[in-house]
Amino acid sequence: MGRYAFGVDVGGTNIECGIVRPEGTPIWRSRVRTEPRKGNEHVMALIAGQVREGLRETGIPAEDVLAVGVGMPGLVEPLRGVSIRSTNLFFRDYPVAAKLMELTGLPVYIENDVKLYVYGESCYGAGRGYRHVLGLTLGTGLAAALVNDGRLYNGSGCPGEIGHIPIDEIPYPCGCGLTGCLETAVSATGLVRQAVSALADGSGDHADSLLAKLYPDLGQLTAKDISDAYDQGDALAVAIMERSGRLLGRTLSYIVPMVSPDVILVGGGAAQAGDRLLGPAKETLYASIMPVYRENLAFVTGELGSDAGVLGSAKWAFDRSAGE
Amino acid sequence: MGRYAFGVDVGGTNIECGIVRPEGTPIWRSRVRTEPRKGNEHVMALIAGQVREGLRETGIPAEDVLAVGVGMPGLVEPLRGVSIRSTNLFFRDYPVAAKLMELTGLPVYIENDVKLYVYGESCYGAGRGYRHVLGLTLGTGLAAALVNDGRLYNGSGCPGEIGHIPIDEIPYPCGCGLTGCLETAVSATGLVRQAVSALADGSGDHADSLLAKLYPDLGQLTAKDISDAYDQGDALAVAIMERSGRLLGRTLSYIVPMVSPDVILVGGGAAQAGDRLLGPAKETLYASIMPVYRENLAFVTGELGSDAGVLGSAKWAFDRSAGE
Numbered sequence: 244m245g246r247y248a249f250g251v252d253v254g255g256t257n258i259e260c261g262i263v264r265p266e267g268t269p270i271w272r273s274r275v276r277t278e279p280r281k282g283n284e285h286v287m288a289l290i291a292g293q294v295r296e297g298l299r300e301t302g303i304p305a306e307d308v309l310a311v312g313v314g315m316p317g318l319v320e321p322l323r324g325v326s327i328r329s330t331n332l333f334f335r336d337y338p339v340a341a342k343l344m345e346l347t348g349l350p351v352y353i354e355n356d357v358k359l360y361v362y363g364e365s366c367y368g369a370g371r372g373y374r375h376v377l378g379l380t381l382g383t384g385l386a387a388a389l390v391n392d393g394r395l396y397n398g399s400g401c402p403g404e405i406g407h408i409p410i411d412e413i414p415y416p417c418g419c420g421l422t423g424c425l426e427t428a429v430s431a432t433g434l435v436r437q438a439v440s441a442l443a444d445g446s447g448d449h450a451d452s453l454l455a456k457l458y459p460d461l462g463q464l465t466a467k468d469i470s471d472a473y474d475q476g477d478a479l480a481v482a483i484m485e486r487s488g489r490l491l492g493r494t495l496s497y498i499v500p501m502v503s504p505d506v507i508l509v510g511g512g513a514a515q516a517g518d519r520l521l522g523p524a525k526e527t528l529y530a531s532i533m534p535v536y537r538e539n540l541a542f543v544t545g546e547l548g549s550d551a552g553v554l555g556s557a558k559w560a561f562d563r564s565a566g567e
Numbered sequence: 568m569g570r571y572a573f574g575v576d577v578g579g580t581n582i583e584c585g586i587v588r589p590e591g592t593p594i595w596r597s598r599v600r601t602e603p604r605k606g607n608e609h610v611m612a613l614i615a616g617q618v619r620e621g622l623r624e625t626g627i628p629a630e631d632v633l634a635v636g637v638g639m640p641g642l643v644e645p646l647r648g649v650s651i652r653s654t655n656l657f658f659r660d661y662p663v664a665a666k667l668m669e670l671t672g673l674p675v676y677i678e679n680d681v682k683l684y685v686y687g688e689s690c691y692g693a694g695r696g697y698r699h700v701l702g703l704t705l706g707t708g709l710a711a712a713l714v715n716d717g718r719l720y721n722g723s724g725c726p727g728e729i730g731h732i733p734i735d736e737i738p739y740p741c742g743c744g745l746t747g748c749l750e751t752a753v754s755a756t757g758l759v760r761q762a763v764s765a766l767a768d769g770s771g772d773h774a775d776s777l778l779a780k781l782y783p784d785l786g787q788l789t790a791k792d793i794s795d796a797y798d799q800g801d802a803l804a805v806a807i808m809e810r811s812g813r814l815l816g817r818t819l820s821y822i823v824p825m826v827s828p829d830v831i832l833v834g835g836g837a838a839q840a841g842d843r844l845l846g847p848a849k850e851t852l853y854a855s856i857m858p859v860y861r862e863n864l865a866f867v868t869g870e871l872g873s874d875a876g877v878l879g880s881a882k883w884a885f886d887r888s889a890g891e
Contacts, residue, residue, distance in 0.1 A: 318859065374723060375721075375722050375723045387825060389825075391720070391721065391722065392721070396715070396720075396826075397699075397715065397716070398699050398715065398826050398827025398828060399698060399699045399827045399828060399829045399863060400827055400859060400863070401827055401859055401860075402824075402825060402826055402827035403824070403825060403827075404824040404825075404827075404857065404859075404860075405824055405825055407824050407856075407857050408820065408821050408824050409820065409855050411735070419857050420857070420858070421855065421856075421857065494821070496732065496733065497732050497818070497821035497822065498821065498822065498825050500726075500727070500728040500729055500731050500732050501711060501713075501726060501727060501728075501729055501822050501825065501826065502720075502722050502726055502825065502826070503722025503723045503724055503725055503726035503727075503728075504722060504723060505723045531733050531745065532731075532745075533728065533731050533743050533744070533745065534744070535642065535724060535725055535728075536725075536728075539723065539724070
């Protein structure tokens with residue numbers, strides 16, 4: 244019987260990889276640059292290379308590895324092991340599982356990366372001990388996943404794309420074809436978009452903002468800069484964080500009555516904005532849901548960082564190998 | 568082995584009861600007035616009486632009945648068999664399952680009535696053949712339930728209360744303590760509320776509406792009257808239906824990206840407004856979701872009527888008896 248699983252989290256920037264024990268302990272970890280522009284085959288070879296390296300460095304024989312779990316961004320078909328579409332990675336109807344099985348000789352199971360991130364945090368991180376976890380990844384984009392009684396929620400194809408809920412108050416067109424999608428304002432890129440839009444509106448209202456002074460050409464502005472300006476009391480930065488928090492809280496108030504979670508768990512890079520953004524989000528959410536939801540609803544941030552996706556992917560590999 | 572289950576759907580007006588075979592065929596049906604003001608014990612006695620009557624009329628021996636499934640309005644705790652709260656029935660922390668077991672000598676399993684309605688339609692009605700069903704009951708209020716791969720979705724306590732999502736555009740205070748809850752406008756009572764509010768606004772804008780002429784005192788107005796006025800081209804009735812449909816469609820566009828259903832199934836009394844309300848709802852929904860959701864999303868109305876809750880409750884009894 245295999246005693247280990249590989250967990251692989253494939254992002255647009257890095258591939259995170261680990262060998263994990265059934266109880267969620269990573270005994271080996273690695274990170275390599277994805278360089279997705281070098282093509283799908285290159286990304287597959289990188290993952291297979293990490294699997295070989297992990298086995299060599301730990302001395303674990305391949306027959307002690309049950310399977311490889313892989314979290315892929317975008318739309319995936321877990322049963323067929325196919326990546327249907329992944330904006331950052333240029334995969335399209337690509338047989339990830341089959342290809343990696345060929346390269347590694349191990350069973351491979353894939354799922355959406357947001358689901359496996361939330362699964363990791365639910366099983367081993369900030370969601371531990373909660374029965375119904377609504378997890379969000381707030382990074383370049385915004386998405387969510389549900390874990391109920393330890394099981395990943397599966398709808399038809401792609402549950403959790405809450406970044407593509409259109410909100411009246413948001414004016415920006417979205418790459419998906421809709422207008423006003425939540426993630427066009429509430430995400431790392433969305434925060435920047437709001438700042439650029441406010442600074443460029445021609446009224447000069449924000450000419451004295453730290454953000455205007457930091458980056459006269461605005462091309463270099465990051466979400467981190469907005470957090471920093473917020474900490475120095477910059478009015479524009481404060482307004483952007485509070486507005487974004489309110490929009491997120493309002494959107495969560497649309498979802499909570501439907502899914503009735505015990506905890507909302509927020510992770511991802513832009514979650515580092517912390518209470519600057521999540522404070523107003525929580526306040527708006529709690530004011531907009533019935534007591535029956537409010538009273539037992541915790542609100543936490545992820546605690547596993549880049550391990551979350553690796554552990555979630557490995558858990559997925561264990562589950563699927565056991566026929567779950 | 569028991570070959571039958573009782574399905575009981577307890578409403579504020581009627582109690583629907585049936586003896587059902589495992590494949591979902593009702594072989595006996597009854598309906599009695601609930602008269603909830605006569606008290607909890609009275610309601611329990613009514614249900615037990617129907618169980619006895621069903622056995623007597625069909626000649627089925629009690630040992631051939633596996634269990635009784637009961638759909639209760641409001642907040643229930645299925646595991647303990649307790650009705651926590653039910654606005655129309657005045658139950659509060661009442662041990663429905665224990666009491667009915669005492670009265671009937673049969674195992675009793677309870678669940679929320681909306682969930683069991685949607686479960687019935689999913690297993691035997693308009694949701695048959697769809698893997699992920701988002702079902703709505705549009706009646707006096709508005710609520711929803713999810714069935715995924717044949718399993719009722721369970722969150723923490725009370726998933727599906729989408730009637731209590733607060734919507735900016737809706738001005739009415741709700742009994743739950745929030746303002747602008749969807750069901751204060753989109754439900755049988757909500758449609759009437761909108762009409763009364765428009766007719767009473769003092770501007771006289773709608774003085775020539777059929778609705779004003781029908782009921783000068785407005786106290787008798789029903790959702791059916793608004794449908795009838797709509798069919799005669801009444802501008803106010805048309806505006807109310809279209810606005811309500813848009814609000815419903817918009818709210819569904821908040822939920823669909825999270826739960827990713829294959830079908831939206833609408834039942835309940837107010838669903839009889841049909842395309843007058845569901846037409847604009849569908850149109851707004853489809854315009855506000857990504858193609859990946861839109862392309863495979865069916866939109867149907869319930870087809871089992873009052874049998875849906877009975878069949879869903881009986882199925883729940885079969886499931887629970889089998890340890891599911």
